[in-house]
Amino acid sequence: xxxxxxxxxxxxxxxxxxxxxxxxxxxxxxxxxxxxxxxxxxxxxxxxxxxxxxxxxxxxxxxxxxxxxxxxxxxxxxxxxxxxxxxxxxxxxxxxxxxxxxxxxxxxxxxxxxxxxxxxxxxxxxxxxxxxxxxxxxxxxxxxxxxxxxxxxxxxxxxxxxxxxxxxxxxxxxxxxxxxxxxxxxxxxxxxxxxxxxxxxxxxxxxxxxxxxxxxxxxxxxxxxxxxxxxxxxxxxxxxxxxxxxxxxxxxxxxxxxxxxxxxxxxxxxxxxxxxxxxxxxxxxxxxxxxxxxxxxxxxxxxxxxxxxxxxxxxxxxxxxxxxxxxxxxxxxxxxxxxxxxxxxxxxxxxxxxxxxxxxxxxxxxxxxxxxxxxxxxxxxxxxxxxxxxxxxxxxxxxxxxxxxxxxxxxxxxxxxxxxxxxxxxxxxxxxxxxxxxxxxxxx
Numbered sequence: 001x002x003x004x005x006x007x008x009x010x011x012x013x014x015x016x017x018x019x020x021x022x023x024x025x026x027x028x029x030x031x032x033x034x035x036x037x038x039x040x041x042x043x044x045x046x047x048x049x050x051x052x053x054x055x056x057x058x059x060x061x062x063x064x065x066x067x068x069x070x071x072x073x074x075x076x077x078x079x080x081x082x083x084x085x086x087x088x089x090x091x092x093x094x095x096x097x098x099x100x101x102x103x104x105x106x107x108x109x110x111x112x113x114x115x116x117x118x119x120x121x122x123x124x125x126x127x128x129x130x131x132x133x134x135x136x137x138x139x140x141x142x143x144x145x146x147x148x149x150x151x152x153x154x155x156x157x158x159x160x161x162x163x164x165x166x167x168x169x170x171x172x173x174x175x176x177x178x179x180x181x182x183x184x185x186x187x188x189x190x191x192x193x194x195x196x197x198x199x200x201x202x203x204x205x206x207x208x209x210x211x212x213x214x215x216x217x218x219x220x221x222x223x224x225x226x227x228x229x230x231x232x233x234x235x236x237x238x239x240x241x242x243x244x245x246x247x248x249x250x251x252x253x254x255x256x257x258x259x260x261x262x263x264x265x266x267x268x269x270x271x272x273x274x275x276x277x278x279x280x281x282x283x284x285x286x287x288x289x290x291x292x293x294x295x296x297x298x299x300x301x302x303x304x305x306x307x308x309x310x311x312x313x314x315x316x317x318x319x320x321x322x323x324x325x326x327x328x329x330x331x332x333x334x335x336x337x338x339x340x341x342x343x344x345x346x347x348x349x350x351x352x353x354x355x356x357x358x359x360x361x362x363x364x365x366x367x368x369x370x371x372x373x374x375x376x377x378x379x380x381x382x383x384x385x386x387x388x389x390x391x392x393x394x395x396x397x398x399x400x401x402x403x404x405x406x407x408x409x410x411x412x413x414x415x416x417x418x419x420x421x422x423x424x425x426x427x428x429x430x431x432x433x434x435x436x437x438x439x440x441x442x443x444x
Contacts, residue, residue: 004399014055015043047074049418060406061423063413068240069265073418079269082314099313106320110248113257114277119308123239123264124152126274130260131156134199134233136300137282144190144200146181148207151237182214182376184222191230199233204250209240211364212381217254224256239264245360247323269315328417332361335424336415339363342428352435352444361415392443399434
C-alpha cells in the first residue's frame with residue numbers, strides 16, 4: 001500500500017505543477033506562511049458552502065474556512081450578490097459612503113462595548129493601531145503581551161513569539177512586556193512594577209484562538225479588574241473570535257468588556273478588511289477637532305487607501321446582519337459540538353492518545369493526553385506544543401486531504417454554519433481511517 005505522502009503526490013499532480021512554477025515567483029512558493037506545505041500545497045479553484053475543489057478535481061469538506069473568515073461558508077449568495085451589486089456602483093469611491101455607516105452600525109449592534117470604530121485593511125493593521133491608540137491615550141509607552149499570543153506580523157506583535165524575527169530592531173521590543181499566558185499574578189506584578197504600562201493585548205480565548213487555553217472567563221475578569229485598578233487599556237484581539245465565539249465575540253460570550261477591540265476576517269464578510277473599536281475617548285484620539293495644535297501635533301494620524309472600502313463594507317454589513325438575525329452561530333456551534341464529540345470518540349475507540357477541544361466553532365485536536373477544555377497552565381501548553389511538532393500531525397493533515405478533508409493549519413477545524421451532520425460524519429470517518437494509516441506507518 002502506498003504511504004500517505006505517496007498518495008498525496010499521486011493524487012495532486014496539478015497542484016505539484018503549479019507549485020513548481022510558484023517557487024520562481026513567490027518567496028517559498030506561497031503568498032501566506034500558513035499555506036506553505038511539503039512537498040507542495042493544494043491549489044483550489046472554487047468553493048460553495050462547506051466545500052471546495054482543487055485543480056485536480058478533488059472535492060473537500062473545508063475547515064480552513066478562509067483562515068476563519070467564512071462563518072457563512074463559501075460564496076454565500078447574499079454576500080456575493082451584495083458585492084456584485086456594489087462593484088457596479090463603484091469599487092473605490094474615494095469618499096465617505098452610506099456603506100461604511102451601515103457596516104459600523106452592524107458591528108456596534110453586536111458588540112455593545114464599541115462606541116466608536118475605525119476601519120483598516122487587515123488584522124495586523126488593527127492591532128498596530130490599537131497599541132498606538134492606547135499609548136497616545138495614556139501617555140505611556142509599554143504594552144503587555146501574553147507569551148505565544150498572535151496579533152499579526154508587525155514589529156510589536158512579534159514580541160513574545162516562539163519564532164525568530166529577523167529584520168526587527170531589538171529597540172522595538174523594549175516597549176513590550178511579555179508575561180506567561182493565564183497567569184494573573186504575573187500581570188499584576190508587571191503593572192505594579194512599572195507605571196509606564198499603557199495596555200495589555202491578548203486573544204481572549206487563549207493563544208491561536210484557543211489552541212493554548214486558559215481559564216476563561218475567570219482570567220478575563222481578573223484582567224478587567226487589574227486594568228481598572230492601574231488605568232491600563234484592555235485590548236481584546238477578536239480578529240478570529242469576533243462574531244465566532246458568539247455573535248458578539250468572546251467579550252459578549254463571557255460578559256467582559258474590553259476598552260478596545262481589534263477585528264478582521266468575519267467583520268469584513270471574508271473580504272479584506274479590519275477594524276478597531278472601543279471607548280469613544282480612546283478611539284477619538286484619531287479625530288480631528290479643528291484645533292491646529294491638536295490636529296497637527298497630538299492626534300493619532302491614520303490614512304489608508306482602502307479604509308472602509310465599499311466592497312468590504314457591504315460584505316461585512318451583510319454578513320453581520322445575517323449573524324444578528326439568523327441562527328448562524330448556533331448552527332456552526334452545534335456542528336462543532338458534534339465534531340468535537342466524534343473526534344474524542346475516535347481517539348477513545350482506536351486507543352490513540354489524543355483529545356479534541358475548543359470553544360464555539362473553533363475546534364483543535366492534539367495527540368497529547370488530557371481534557372483541554374478544563375485543563376490549563378504552562379505544563380498543558382508545553383504538552384500541546386510538543387505534540388503539535390511531531391511528524392504524525394503533518395501526516396494526519398495530508399491523510400485527511402487525501403480523503404477529501406482540509407483543515408486549518410495542521411490541527412484545527414473551523415466550522416461554518418453551512419456544515420451539516422453528513423459533513424461531520426464524513427469527516428469523522430476520514431479521521432478514523434487516517435489515524436489507522438498513520439499508525440500503520442509507525443508514527444503513533
